Amino acid sequence: MRKKIVAGNWKMFNNLNESVTLISELKQELANTEVNCKVVICPPFTSLETATTLLKDSVVEVGAQNMFYEDNGAYTAEISAGMLLSVGCKYVILGHSERRTIFGENDELINKKIKKALASGLIPIFCIGETLAEREGGVTEKVIETQVKKGLEGISEEDFKKIVIAYEPVWAIGTGKTATPAQAQEVHAYIRGLLTSLYSKEAADGTVIQYGGSVKPENAKELLSQADIDGALVGGACLKAKSFTEIIKCA
Ligand code: PGA
DSSP states (O other): OOOOEEEEEOOSOOOHHHHHHHHHHHHHHHHTSOOOSEEEEEOOGGGHHHHHHHTTTSSEEEEESOOOSSSSSSOTTOOOHHHHHHTTOOEEEESOHHHHHHSOOOHHHHHHHHHHHHHHTOEEEEEEOOOHHHHHTTOHHHHHHHHHHHHTTTOOHHHHTTOEEEEOOGGGTTSSOOOOHHHHHHHHHHHHHHHHHHSOHHHHHHOOEEEESSOOHHHHHHHHTSTTOOEEEESGGGSSHHHHHHHHHHO
């Protein structure tokens, strides 16, 4: 039985003070909420240590939005897995479409990062998804297949079992356009089938596959009730404690 994971990707929002405020509001909301899923927030690097400190005895766990694959060295502005662990991070988002498109990250780089995260004991939230042009061109499955195969290249089944996958159609991110529950379920089922062929049915059945792309309280329930949708990676709607909590309730 897979336990759903609802993760909030704060992106480049909230300075330190704003982060403290949002986290305390979230704690208040969750104090009166029955939580039946795992909850993760991924603030910017500058708020990570404060987040893990404030959430010490809470159900909410903390993740980063990116990392580099080297331990240390002359890599100006990069952050290592060890640095994330040292401030109490448990998860790290890797391969987000904004990293791929705006910062030029490719499958090979993402693969190295996933391997490093796993070797360090961080749980990667590995993001994949097609653009609008790819969907309209009928190559969604092909794109997903390439991203999955290249992203997971050289990763053993034992290590694979620790990974969380987030399917985020690029055309649905921050656009207000959500994949319909049926559209999302179709791709999630395809991904699970792909994972079965790459690893095993047991490994694929155990993998949490989140959906992301304009998830809001209004659409979360239906999305999260699909057979192969095991949680959500939430952007915009996680910046308000109330709407993030409503989504958590749907899980
Ligand atoms: P959105 O972002 O919920 O604002 O569409 C999701 C994401 O990018 O992870």
